[in-house]
Each structure stands twice: as structure tokens, then as C-alpha cells.
Amino acid sequence: MERLVRWVRRHRWTVDLPLYAVFGLLAPNGVGTGSYTLRAIPMLFLLPLLLRRRFPRTVAVLIIAGAAAVYFNDVWAYDRGRTELAMAVVLFNLVKLRYRWFAAAIAVAIVVLDVQWVALYAPDIQNPTFTMVGILPLHIAAWALGEFFRAKEQLTAEEAKHADAQARAAVAEERTRIARELHDVLAHSMSVIVLNAEGAKLARHRDPEAVDRTLDTIGRTGRDALAELRRLLEVLHAGQAARSPQPTGTELRELVEQCGRAVTLEVTGDPGGLPASAALQAYRIIQEALTNMIKHAPADASGRVTVAFGPPKIRIEVTNTGGRSSPAPAPALPSSGRGLAGIRQRVEMYHGELAAGPLPDGGYRVCASLVVEP
CATH class of the missing domain: 3.30.565.10 (Histidine kinase-like ATPase, C-terminal domain)
Structure with missing residues (x-):
């Protein structure tokens, strides 16, 4: 078991495989107009996630920009599940890497995008308030998990020093x-x-x-x-x-x-x-x-x-x-x-x-x- 853990730590990409599987299952969204290929384009906006550990802040900005492009486009606007998950991933990554102030700015941007999305597509939504509030636990959980793993890594480092x-x-x-x-x-x-x-x-x-x-x-x-x-x-x-x-x-x-x-x-x-x-x-x-x-x-x-x-x-x-x-x-x-x-x-x-x-x-x-x- 310890050998497996050490191998996974050396090959961090293996941890991302379940995440990529979830993104694949969520896309492309069946709701909206346009061809299948056109509706699948938002998947390309997720490519920066591959570099999120090396360039966490740059990737976070790119993901927010991609989310904005999705939410302000009628063809991609309903591809919301994958977009929210991508923003939660970069939020978790920033908190885990101790970029708290930058993570706070990204969190504000996420809330603004969610509010804007609900405002634009409220006529098509049965319960806009629940739709907006219901997504917040995902980002709160992402922040909490980031804090947890950051504290765990800090404790591990302290134990190693000790x-x-x-x-x-x-x-x-x-x-x-x-x-x-x-x-x-x-x-x-x-x-x-x-x-x-x-x-x-x-x-x-x-x-x-x-x-x-x-x-x-x-x-x-x-x-x-x-x-x-x-x-x-x-x-x-x-x-x-x-x-x-x-x-x-x-x-x-x-x-x-x-x-x-x-x-x-x-x-x-x-x-x-x-x-x-x-x-x-x-x-x-x-x-x-x-x-x-x-x-x-x-x-x-x-x-x-x-x-x-x-x-x-x-x-x-x-x-x-x-x-x-x-x-x-x-x-x-x-x-x-x-x-x-x-x-x-x-x-x-x-x-x-x-x-x-x-x-x-x-x-x-x-x-x-x-x-x-x-």
C-alpha cells in the first residue's frame, strides 16, 4: 500500500483520471441549439486544468474566462455542470497551494458569474433562487477541502522536520x-x-x-x-x-x-x-x-x-x-x-x-x- 501511495505521489496525473471521467460524462450538454460539435467546444476550455499545479493562478484566470464565455453564449450557456465543477477545481487548487487572497478573488468572480447566469436565463428556470444558491455548497466544499489538504500537508511537513x-x-x-x-x-x-x-x-x-x-x-x-x-x-x-x-x-x-x-x-x-x-x-x-x-x-x-x-x-x-x-x-x-x-x-x-x-x-x-x- 505504501508503495502505491508513493507511486501515485510521483505520478499526480493518475489522481486526475476520475476528474476527467466526470468531465467526459457531463459533456456535451444535450440542452441548447447548435450541432454536437459546436456544443462540445466548451470542453476545450478545460485544457488549462492540466497545468493547474504548475501555473495555478494563470489557469484559474483562464478557467474563469472560459466560464464567462460559456455563460454569455446561448449555445453553451446550459453546459453549466462541467463549468461549475471546473471553477470549483481551480478554487480548491488555489486554497491548497496557499493562494488564499487570489482564491478569494476567484470566489467572488464565481459568485458574480453565477448571479449573472441566473439573471440572464431566469425566464427559462423554474426556481432561479434555488438554482443560484444550490451551487454554492460545491464551491464551499472545494474551499474546505483545499484548507484540509493544505493543513494535512503542513502537518506532514512539520512531522518530517520533527x-x-x-x-x-x-x-x-x-x-x-x-x-x-x-x-x-x-x-x-x-x-x-x-x-x-x-x-x-x-x-x-x-x-x-x-x-x-x-x-x-x-x-x-x-x-x-x-x-x-x-x-x-x-x-x-x-x-x-x-x-x-x-x-x-x-x-x-x-x-x-x-x-x-x-x-x-x-x-x-x-x-x-x-x-x-x-x-x-x-x-x-x-x-x-x-x-x-x-x-x-x-x-x-x-x-x-x-x-x-x-x-x-x-x-x-x-x-x-x-x-x-x-x-x-x-x-x-x-x-x-x-x-x-x-x-x-x-x-x-x-x-x-x-x-x-x-x-x-x-x-x-x-x-x-x-x-x-x-
Whole structure:
């Protein structure tokens, strides 16, 4: 059915076929003098209707002129049915195409022609008033139908704009989500890799075994980052259905150990009974908070991660001390400025709360909650 509708919209002439059939049945009029050919001439006045969609106002003027020629000619004067229908068609067309003022002028011309016709041929009509008034519902219906189809097309256009806006918003939201995921994966992993590489460079002469452990950490972190990126690429290429399982609370210990800092982890509750998406957001929030610690805290700063998995909220707290060591000679890691913004977006997704700020000892604290039950 939809294919048929689309085909008809591309071939508008098919809609006119019933109209042409009606015009054919109405003509030529059997009333009046003259030969059949002469009485059929008014059918030629309808030819401009074929171009009414392309030149609506010009066609309307031509149809009114043809109607005038019919009504002021004794041979064609009684060919009124087809003439009135043609004028109703152009009136409908003008209103539908939003030429209301021009349509109003055409409506006035129609009324004038009808009044003139009744005045000229009143002696031959049994009830002139009824004849004149009886044709008005046809033109009123034509105007009303024009308004209806115009409003319907406007509504369809508004719905199309709304659908397009929704599609654009969905694309923007998906881009933001992907950017946030990439930032969380790459920022944490690259921070760990860079800092461990700098540490290995400093320790290569005095502690070769530490260098080996550091290189193992670098390799493991790089492989994990590649695995995470592969998951994101699978989603991009195949859609949501192809999403691989994402990190949840069970991987938190590996995440903490990966930092290369003295960070303690305390987990209460069971993440298995919570929505997987909420557990993933908790993981990402902790990952970003640890990334900020790696980037900005001194090398001897210690940290603490506390997570409480349990309805109605997941509560997360990540803190680090200020440390006492001087800044490392290595260049500071670049900051995208999106870390806390990404955490805030994740918290807002679950209608939670976020508090982040420095501590009196020079450390930093990130405290977030995610609502997992109404």
C-alpha cells in the first residue's frame, strides 16, 4: 500500500483520471441549439486544468474566462455542470497551494458569474433562487477541502522536520556517547602507559626488575585498550545488537592494580543484580577519577576507591592524598578538560549526584551516586 501511495505521489496525473471521467460524462450538454460539435467546444476550455499545479493562478484566470464565455453564449450557456465543477477545481487548487487572497478573488468572480447566469436565463428556470444558491455548497466544499489538504500537508511537513530533528539529536547523542567512551578508554590507558614508560626510563639503571614489571604493565594496559577500542568499533559497524559485554564491577580490582599507584579498593554489595549499563557507568566513573589521579597527583600520592553496589543507589567515592614528592621531571600529561564533564553526564543519565573538589591535605575527592531504582 505504501508503495502505491508513493507511486501515485510521483505520478499526480493518475489522481486526475476520475476528474476527467466526470468531465467526459457531463459533456456535451444535450440542452441548447447548435450541432454536437459546436456544443462540445466548451470542453476545450478545460485544457488549462492540466497545468493547474504548475501555473495555478494563470489557469484559474483562464478557467474563469472560459466560464464567462460559456455563460454569455446561448449555445453553451446550459453546459453549466462541467463549468461549475471546473471553477470549483481551480478554487480548491488555489486554497491548497496557499493562494488564499487570489482564491478569494476567484470566489467572488464565481459568485458574480453565477448571479449573472441566473439573471440572464431566469425566464427559462423554474426556481432561479434555488438554482443560484444550490451551487454554492460545491464551491464551499472545494474551499474546505483545499484548507484540509493544505493543513494535512503542513502537518506532514512539520512531522518530517520533527523526525529529522530527532534523528539529528540521536546522532549527536550517539557521537557524544562514543566520544565519552573513547575518552575514558584512551585517557586512562594512555596515562598509565606514559607514566609507566617514564618510570621505566628513570629506573632502568638501578632496578632492572622494576623495568620488566613496568613493561609488563604497559603491554597489558595496551592490550586492554585495544580490546576496548575493538568493542567500540564493533558497535559502530554492526549497531547496538553487536555490543560485546562491557567492563562491570568485577573488573574494578584489575583497574585499580593497573594504575601503578598505592590505591585501596573497598567494594560492598553485588553488582550482578543491577542493570549492566549502571554497573558500566560506575566502572567508567571510577576509571576517569583514577585517570585524573594519575595525571595530576604526585607520584607518592595514595588513593582509595569505595564502591557500594546496592539499590536504590550505587555510591562511588574516589579520593587521593596530596603526597609530598616534588613533580616529576617528565612533561605533564595533557588534559582534555572533559574528565569531570564526562562523569557529570554519566551521573545525570541516572539522576544521581556528583561532588568533586580538593581536600585540605592537597588531595582530591570525587563522590558520585547513580539511582538504579525509582
